[in-house]
Amino acid sequence: MIKESIQDLPGGLALQTPSGAHIDSTLHAMPLQTHYYLPLVNYQRDVLQPNVSVGDKVMGGELIASGVIAPTSGTITQLTHHTWPHPSLTKVKTLTLAADGQDDFLTLPNITLCDDSAEEKLQRIERCSVHGLGGAGFNTAKKIQRVMEHNAPTLIVNAVECEPGINCDDALIQNHSVAVIEACDALCKWLNVSNALLAIEDDKTTAIEKLTQALLAQQSTMQLAPLSAIYPSGAESTLVQRLTGIQLTQGQPAAKFGVLCINVATVLAIHQAWKGLFSAQRILSVTTQDLKHSVNLQVRFGTPIDSTVQFAASVNPFIAKSLNENRASVSVGGPLSGFTQTNDSTPVMATSNALLVGAMPIKKPQSACIRCTDCATVCPVNLLPQELYSAVSAQDTDTAQRYALDNCILCGCCDLVCPANIPLTSWFQHGKDELKHQRAAEQNAVMAKARSEKHNTREQQRALDKAKADAQRRKVAAQRSQSAIDIKAALERVKNKRPSS
Amino acid sequence: MNNAFSLPTRSTGNIMMNVMLALIPGTVLMVYWFGAGIIVNISVIMLVSVACEAFVQMLRQRPATPAILDGSMLLAAWLLGLCLPPGLPLFELIIGAASMSLLGKHVFGGLGQNPFNPAMVGYAVLLISFPKTMTAWISPTEFSQAANAWDSITQATVLDRLRDLERQGLSVYEHTLSPWPWNAINVAWLFGGLYLLARGIIRWHIPIAMLLSAAVAHGLHYWAFPQHTLPPSSMLLSGAMMLGAFFIATDPVTAPSSLKARLLYGAGIGFITVALRSFSNYPEGIAFAVLLMNCAVPLLDRCFVLETKP
Numbered sequence: 001m002i003k004e005s006i007q008d009l010p011g012g013l014a015l016q017t018p019s020g021a022h023i024d025s026t027l028h029a030m031p032l033q034t035h036y037y038l039p040l041v042n043y044q045r046d047v048l049q050p051n052v053s054v055g056d057k058v059m060g061g062e063l064i065a066s067g068v069i070a071p072t073s074g075t076i077t078q079l080t081h082h083t084w085p086h087p088s089l090t091k092v093k094t095l096t097l098a099a100d101g102q103d104d105f106l107t108l109p110n111i112t113l114c115d116d117s118a119e120e121k122l123q124r125i126e127r128c129s130v131h132g133l134g135g136a137g138f139n140t141a142k143k144i145q146r147v148m149e150h151n152a153p154t155l156i157v158n159a160v161e162c163e164p165g166i167n168c169d170d171a172l173i174q175n176h177s178v179a180v181i182e183a184c185d186a187l188c189k190w191l192n193v194s195n196a197l198l199a200i201e202d203d204k205t206t207a208i209e210k211l212t213q214a215l216l217a218q219q220s221t222m223q224l225a226p227l228s229a230i231y232p233s234g235a236e237s238t239l240v241q242r243l244t245g246i247q248l249t250q251g252q253p254a255a256k257f258g259v260l261c262i263n264v265a266t267v268l269a270i271h272q273a274w275k276g277l278f279s280a281q282r283i284l285s286v287t288t289q290d291l292k293h294s295v296n297l298q299v300r301f302g303t304p305i306d307s308t309v310q311f312a313a314s315v316n317p318f319i320a321k322s323l324n325e326n327r328a329s330v331s332v333g334g335p336l337s338g339f340t341q342t343n344d345s346t347p348v349m350a351t352s353n354a355l356l357v358g359a360m361p362i363k364k365p366q367s368a369c370i371r372c373t374d375c376a377t378v379c380p381v382n383l384l385p386q387e388l389y390s391a392v393s394a395q396d397t398d399t400a401q402r403y404a405l406d407n408c409i410l411c412g413c414c415d416l417v418c419p420a421n422i423p424l425t426s427w428f429q430h431g432k433d434e435l436k437h438q439r440a441a442e443q444n445a446v447m448a449k450a451r452s453e454k455h456n457t458r459e460q461q462r463a464l465d466k467a468k469a470d471a472q473r474r475k476v477a478a479q480r481s482q483s484a485i486d487i488k489a490a491l492e493r494v495k496n497k498r499p500s501s
Numbered sequence: 502m503n504n505a506f507s508l509p510t511r512s513t514g515n516i517m518m519n520v521m522l523a524l525i526p527g528t529v530l531m532v533y534w535f536g537a538g539i540i541v542n543i544s545v546i547m548l549v550s551v552a553c554e555a556f557v558q559m560l561r562q563r564p565a566t567p568a569i570l571d572g573s574m575l576l577a578a579w580l581l582g583l584c585l586p587p588g589l590p591l592f593e594l595i596i597g598a599a600s601m602s603l604l605g606k607h608v609f610g611g612l613g614q615n616p617f618n619p620a621m622v623g624y625a626v627l628l629i630s631f632p633k634t635m636t637a638w639i640s641p642t643e644f645s646q647a648a649n650a651w652d653s654i655t656q657a658t659v660l661d662r663l664r665d666l667e668r669q670g671l672s673v674y675e676h677t678l679s680p681w682p683w684n685a686i687n688v689a690w691l692f693g694g695l696y697l698l699a700r701g702i703i704r705w706h707i708p709i710a711m712l713l714s715a716a717v718a719h720g721l722h723y724w725a726f727p728q729h730t731l732p733p734s735s736m737l738l739s740g741a742m743m744l745g746a747f748f749i750a751t752d753p754v755t756a757p758s759s760l761k762a763r764l765l766y767g768a769g770i771g772f773i774t775v776a777l778r779s780f781s782n783y784p785e786g787i788a789f790a791v792l793l794m795n796c797a798v799p800l801l802d803r804c805f806v807l808e809t810k811p
């Protein structure tokens with residue numbers, strides 16, 4: 001199934017980070033914070049119900065809502081509406097956890113590869129709250145479960161960074177190459193993987209060197225797949241396409257084709273979950289807006305972005321300098337997909353792979369689309385962004401769907417090349433949200449219709465039953481009165497007979 | 502959008518500038534043979550269309566400067582100016598420019614919204630309204646006499662001349678006009694077009710499809726009636742063929758998006774051009790061919806929606 005030669009994307013951009021960029025690959029662990037903010041929302045943006053109430057004491061690793069664990073021990077102090085790291089900048093229900101400083105975690109027994117059942121392994125992944133650490137934040141256990149339906153699946157370990165300026169996977173590999181390979185091998189063995197690839201950009205020489213050594217030392221069956229750095233190869237659909245030639249459409253998961261595409265940090269998190277470690281933190285890059293300086297931090301989920309940036313500034317003077325510039329702001333995500341956050345205590349979540357700090361570039365004035373089709377040339381999933389744009393901006397969701405709005409991976413390539421400076425990707429994000437609402441409304445309408453139909457049939461049935469019962473009753477009454485008449489008549493007859501005798 | 506990556510991002514103004522640059526050699530040659538009247542045409546149309554642009558932007562309460570500086574109107578004006586015979590009355594020039602700007606572009610909502618190529622709209626309006634002055638091209642003169650170009654006898658182009666000959670039942674070989682200046686001008690357009698291709702401003706699909714289909718259509722016609730048509734080689738270098746193929750048909754706003762649709766679009770223009778040249782009352786068919794194929798663009802776009810990229 002793996003293609004002989006690595007495919008080139010139909011579009012994409014070779015984005016170079018500026019020359020002389022300095023990336024600090026040391027992992028700086030953030031000290032324990034006083035407060036953590038835990039949004040009660042999952043990767044599908046469903047709102048979750050809390051398992052705990054305000055005032056409860058929790059241990060690290062305790063499930064405070066389905067799929068959300070406490071990142072440390074402490075007390076739940078608040079249940080409020082709070083911003084979360086999402087481009088919509090909306091607020092969701094959020095629990096505030098005041099750390100007690102003990103950092104006590106629940107203890108879980110080891111899971112061993114040979115002795116424990118697949119069921120137990122999956123449950124453990126779920127219990128430790130392992131989520132995709134790439135950028136989408138999928139539920140990892142569900143993803144694996146899907147792939148397990150296939151015999152001998154293909155494993156693609158994704159170490160291709162999402163965007164320039166993000167280098168958390170690189171930092172992870174440089175620091176923990178042996179553990180990474182161990183974790184990959186364990187996963188391969190468990191799932192009986194036929195083909196295992198570790199995809200990484202070919203310009204990450206240090207990481208590749210470390211991986212090669214680790215592969216040799218472990219006698220691993222993993223294969224390295226160095227890819228030329230074309231943005232957006234880090235996205236699942238584009239990576240799968242480059243490595244296997246399979247084109248995923250309409251949000252199809254790669255799992256459907258027996259391909260497990262999983263981020264390298266997530267693989268490590270799975271392995272650690274089996275050892276009883278909760279997935280309560282991630283590596284996050286803090287990078288200056290000009291992409292020249294970058295540090296990598298180990299941050300627990302729920303840490304406020306503000307403290308994260310302050311900590312980064314304390315380890316790197318250039319970041320501190322950028323932070324103090326005029327018009328400095330912090331945006332969540334890389335230079336292409338990032339969005340400026342508005343609240344300092346917005347927390348870090350599984351999907352937050354980078355923070356950019358510094359002065360925002362001045363927006364160039366937007367002009368009309370001249371249909372030059374530059375955007376279509378770079379679109380990695382073969383869309384026609386100019387047509388999509390005219391459909392979405394006219395709020396014509398039908399046409400937008402015809403031009404496959406669903407397939408857009410919101411990579412931002414089209415934005416970068418548009419000579420008219422149209423913020424295409426923001427429009428598509430907006431269009432997708434609209435579509436989602438519309439679909440939800442349709443679904444609701446269908447459900448309401450079904451409900452009312454059910455209600456109607458029930459009513460009819462009830463009326464029918466009532467009519468039946470009434471008829472029965474009348475019949476009985478009639479019979480009864482008939483028999484009364486009969487008795488009366490008989491008595492009459494007897495009475496009439498008596499005097500004659 | 503962050504542009505820390507040194508991407509060669511272009512801007513609309515930049516694209517238009519490049520196209521104008523590519524127009525210079527051909528324009529210089531035209532001035533050489535037809536005199537300063539060409540420059541007069543271009544400048545008058547530019548002035549009037551910029552005035553129209555400013556006026557419309559004012560009506561719409563939008564800033565006028567960016568709309569003018571994006572160069573799209575200046576480019577369209579230049580193209581229209583090149584299509585008009587020098588010495589056209591001022592009043593006709595003004596009508597042409599105003600139709601181009603107002604009818605061709607602004608009634609549809611401005612840049613990017615117009616279904617028809619504005620320059621060709623202006624040209625068609627003029628050709629239909631003033632057929633006589635519009636087909637009276639002065640004869641090409643050497644530069645030394647260009648100063649007198651205003652006075653030179655107005656004379657038909659090769660294509661006009663051919664038509665006359667044909668009407669009189671004569672063969673093409675009897676025409677006396679030298680095709681050389683027009684051929685040279687077309688070669689200059691061709692070079693400009695190659696520059697645009699090399700810079701990635703335009704793509705090959707439309708011009709190549711257009712030239713091929715014109716050559717094939719003309720070849721068939723020539724094969725059937727060799728007495729009444731020019732040989733195909735000179736046909737490709739006559740009239741506004743190269744200008745049309747590389748500068749007019751490639752206008753991105755009015756061309757379809759996807760690759761296959763563009764091939765069809767180009768081929769359609771080439772075919773209709775030859776058909777109009779051969780069988781209609783007008784000597785040059787490019788303007789109408791472009792406008793007709795513009796009508797087909799929505800259909801073409803619809804047919805190739807999920808085709809792979811252009």
Ligand code: SF4
Pocket residue numbers: 368369370371372373374375376385386389414417418419420421422424
């Ligand atoms: S790149 Fe911009 S101007 Fe060009 S077609 Fe796309 S949206 Fe229009």
Ligand code: SF4
Pocket residue numbers: 375378379380381382383385407408409410411412413414415424425428
């Ligand atoms: S954001 Fe969407 S439309 Fe634009 S290039 Fe990326 S996938 Fe294509």
